[in-house]
Amino acid sequence: MSNIEFTQAAPEHVGVIVIGGGQAGLSVSYFLQQANIGHLVLEKHSVTHTWRTQRWDTFCLVTPNWQCALPGHAYDGPDPHGFMKKDEIIAYLDAFIAKVNAPVLEGTAVTRVTRDAGGGYVVQSTRGTYMADQVVVASGGYHTPIVPRMAERLPLGIVQVQSSEYRNADALPPGAVLVVGSGQSGAQIAEDLHLAGRKVHLAVGEAPRCARFYRGRDVVDWLADMRYYDMPVTDHPLREGVRDNTNHYVTGRDGGRDIDLRRFASEGMELFGRLEDFRDGKLRFAPNLRANLDDADDTYNRINASIDGFIEKHGIDAPAAARYEPLWHPPGERAELDLQASGITSIVWCIGFTPDFAWLDAPVFNGRGYPAHMRGVTAVPGIYFVGLPWLHTWGSGRFSGVARDAQYVVDAICAERSNVPDHVRLRVREEA
Template sequence: MSNANIIAPDTTNAAAHHTVIVVGGGQAGLSISYYLKEAGIDHLVLEKHTVTHTWRSQRWDAFCLVTPNWQCALPGYPYRGDDPHGFMKKDEIIAYLDGFIAMVDAPVLEHTEVRKIKRLASGGYFVSTSNGDFTADQVVVASGGYHTPIVPRMAERLPNDIVQLQSSHYRNPQTLPEGAVLVVGSGQSGAQIAEDLHLAGRKVYLAVGEAPRCARFYRGRDVVDWLADMRYYDMPVDQHPLREGVRDNTNHYVTGRDGGRDIDLRRFALEGMELYGRLDDLRDGCLQFAPNLIDALDSADDTYNRINMSIDGFIDKHGIEAPVGVPYEPVWQPEGERTSLDLAESGITSIVWCIGFRPDFSWIDAPVFNGRGYPAHVRGITPQAGLYFIGLPWLHTWGSGRFSGIARDAGHVVDTIRSAIDATSTSLAA
């Protein structure tokens, strides 16, 4: 149970007004509240479920951070534990968030779904919710970008006796029926869920996607530590070689499980996991896969080695003493591309879909979205006066959607809000 400053809904007919309304009570929305309170700005946080709901309800039992604990740096609440280079498990993450919730003491209206936001002709915004209507001078959307789970339409044609789960609903191997499991997708969630099942002794078929991978440790240190020293995590999106295209990248797969290690799909294959290419279709009782497994594995390994080579260059440039590093060499190669799998003969009784989410900002009536439904913005500031976004991947830097970078982003957005308030006050005074 959270310690947020829970507010009862207004049951009057009049729309309650706040200077700022924040939509979303995750770490992003609470970070905005932290800085708004610091600035003495009236605001209300609206949360569809309960604060930090996603961390509590949409993570599997063995979930842990893939970034070291020292990167947990929510505003005013850095990690203070005794294992800065470890990786918090699910219950430890929740305890960390509970501490942050209590410290911020945000004004939150929980169980409140925002159904429509639109600009008022007189200025400001109208916010319609399941708990009544509100108006605000400015609105911060902190609901993230992972709203609608992606499940292909072919799922509708699978036999009814096959259990299908989206990654956010997977909990542990014991909750799945006996038999083999097909995991579709090899991003962070897919690779880690496949590992969770594999370690439990389950027969796993993995449809490998195009996700890259990276080393956990290299030349005596966590790769994250090296990249932090190289200032990678401070690189703004407009200085990244891919520019805004980096926002479309799939996260590298690696794990913090059991103290942290690489995830090597080739090694899993040596141990009995069945690897296939991208899942494309179901025809005549057979799953159809693209012939791209070899390229996907090679590409992931190329990224792995390329990151390590950049660390080599940094070490050489600065004359740092470190153990010798060696390139990764594949421990297993596919004999060829297998493009079909008989579903009945495979023994597959359950499928876990791990192919991501789509954003859904259809409830925001504002001319700020591109053709793919993403908001146009610069560091969360949209072209629509008084409308902001926070918590999106690469909003400004790599850490924008993570515990490590949200404080910088939230501080910048609130500075902009404060400037807008000051400008309005000056105009009224004149």
């Protein structure tokens, strides 16, 4: 990485400004360099900082290593079907950073992007103002942690952390822990605390789950063969609604395994429905624990059934099919929990993030404040997005699919710079 010294005296013109120095922004830089297009990457913190600062100590990938396919930097280690741990992920990224050698300004937050009279863009940052022909937003979609207002009413003695701040069980005070949310982070953090011997109370949400291994292979391998990861958002049954879906919970820990909340419950973890309120010293929960567990298991079995159909259709020799049967059922729906009597001393909020693009002054957002685009290309000339969940496919926000998205966007930038007529450019994009 060529980290540029800040010596700006007047606004500098740059062909393309890339906002964000994570895997998406670096992937865009890789293809811009191939196209010989001058550009600058502005990164608020340091490149790939999220992987270094917002992951717990035992964090590992939930997808197998072979899916790590950043541009020009496919995984080539000894364990393609394993799951890289945190330090291995950082080493993989460090090698990518060195390979790309992107022109980056770290510690530079973008504060405003506006269109100028000539059709270009004014990019204001904490280290000066730049002029750009085109802007690629590669800052992701997970910006502001979601913490409910009820958190303000909790006793001051309760330690509250968000999932990005959790590191390990020992970093929390002695006592029971309430984990709120059962998506990928919530389920894995609850497991981490449970395995560390902590008493865990888990507020279970509507996240689905899937098997780690089924019929002799990783489920990811089956789904890859079934071309699931190549399905564009336009072909998904939920269309753009899939972008709102919570990721399936599963883990790559210890070589990979299922996460079964029912088993945790049989081992002493306390499960509740969705956390709704804190009032009169008591946590209040929705009576939907049983439904949430059943729905997660239904998704688990439905994915496996689709694999069964694929195996049968293609005459594949594989171990026998099986159906998950619950090993534990909630004895009832507990609507409340006395906070003091429970011994809870800390809460880990794992209910996601909201995007924040308030600094981008351009008519590219829908009524919910989410970028409107087709494969990262917006209706406003010169504004592009890369690295969003399901920007085009399941892998768009991951190591597996960001390269394809970045190349597509850079191709669109090249077409725009060549003054290809809009109707031709749009047709090419739709057909690609």
